[in-house]
Amino acid sequence: MYYNKNTIVFFNGEWKEPKTATTSLYDQTLHYGNGVFEGIRSYNTVNGAHIFKAKEHYNRLHNSAKKMHIKLNYSVSELIDISYELLKMNKLTNAYIRPLVSLGPNMTLHPVEKVNFFMCAWKWDRYLGNELLNIMTSSYTRPHPKSCHVDAKTVGHYTNSILATTEAKEKGFDEALLLDVNGFVAEGSGANFFFEKDKTLYTCPLGNILPGITRSTVLEMAHELDIKVVEKHFTAEEVRGSDAAFFCGTAAEIVGIASLDRVSFNMKWEYSLGYELARLYQQKTHNKAYNNFELV
Ligand code: PMP
Numbered sequence: 173m174y175y176n177k178n179t180i181v182f183f184n185g186e187w188k189e190p191k192t193a194t195t196s197l198y199d200q201t202l203h204y205g206n207g208v209f210e211g212i213r214s215y216n217t218v219n220g221a222h223i224f225k226a227k228e229h230y231n232r233l234h235n236s237a238k239k240m241h242i243k244l245n246y247s248v249s250e251l252i253d254i255s256y257e258l259l260k261m262n263k264l265t266n267a268y269i270r271p272l273v274s275l276g277p278n279m280t281l282h283p284v285e286k287v288n289f290f291m292c293a294w295k296w297d298r299y300l301g302n303e304l305l306n307i308m309t310s311s312y313t314r315p316h317p318k319s320c321h322v323d324a325k326t327v328g329h330y331t332n333s334i335l336a337t338t339e340a341k342e343k344g345f346d347e348a349l350l351l352d353v354n355g356f357v358a359e360g361s362g363a364n365f366f367f368e369k370d371k372t373l374y375t376c377p378l379g380n381i382l383p384g385i386t387r388s389t390v391l392e393m394a395h396e397l398d399i400k401v402v403e404k405h406f407t408a409e410e411v412r413g414s415d416a417a418f419f420c421g422t423a424a425e426i427v428g429i430a431s432l433d434r435v436s437f438n439m440k441w442e443y444s445l446g447y448e449l450a451r452l453y454q455q456k457t458h459n460k461a462y463n464n465f466e467l468v
Pocket of ligand 1: 211333359360361362364381382383384385386387420422423
């Protein structure tokens with residue numbers, strides 16, 4: 173699914189076939205979960221493949237690595253160049269790009285000198301699909317910001333996301349909405365969260381969440397469209413039965429939510445601010461004129 177016989181990946185400075193890009197079973201990342209990564213998308217535009225917010229993603233990778241005491245031996249501009257080369261070599265335009273910095277063999281809990289840098293890309297549909305989602309408030313809390321750097325995109329944090337998504341699916345929901353340590357709404361398992369009430373959008377402030385690049389784009393677009401956004405802490409109770417809601421993330425893009433804990437949102441998604449933002453997001457990622465744009 174992620175590669176075929178023609179796929180080329182970048183691994184420790186070399187272009188390789190995925191099967192030959194291998195690492196050790198004694199790697200610290202495999203045993204203890206310390207590694208950092210990114211999830212990036214490129215889109216087919218009139219000017220060819222365009223990586224959306226490449227600089228922002230690679231700045232975040234650098235920040236994540238620094239916080240986790242991981243060496244990242246490539247600059248942001250080198251990482252962008254490798255990404256475009258990767259797309260070219262794999263003849264991809266609409267693609268998901270996954271850079272991963274993992275740590276070499278070491279069974280101690282000390283920072284590791286040897287790092288592996290891997291980058292691959294594949295064609296991937298919108299992560300949460302195109303349908304409106306029915307979500308539940310998770311019984312799992314997002315990691316405590318004093319236990320780890322929640323703003324770093326660290327491999328090990330995703331065990332929390334996997335538990336929350338698995339619980340939601342087992343209970344018949346599409347996705348989970350996780351609370352922070354204080355019981356306020358934080359984010360989804362792999363996306364940030366906004367809800368709409370009386371023509372205003374609400375999202376939680378930074379601090380207990382991954383600072384999403386799509387979240388920032390939503391804030392920029394809301395400013396452009398003169399949509400009022402309030403960043404504040406709120407409870408799941410305030411969200412249930414409000415007008416509308418959506419998740420946003422690089423893989424998920426902007427995806428509407430039909431209900432939280434089986435309580436439907438009041439407004440038809442097509443009339444919501446989220447829908448309008450989703451249309452503009454499509455236009456921005458594809459470099460198309462907003463007015464002529466048909467949502468696909
Ligand atoms: N929160 C979490 C936990 C995520 O994994 C993601 C996806 N990277 C996001 C939010 C959204 O971040 P972005 O918009 O940068 O993809």
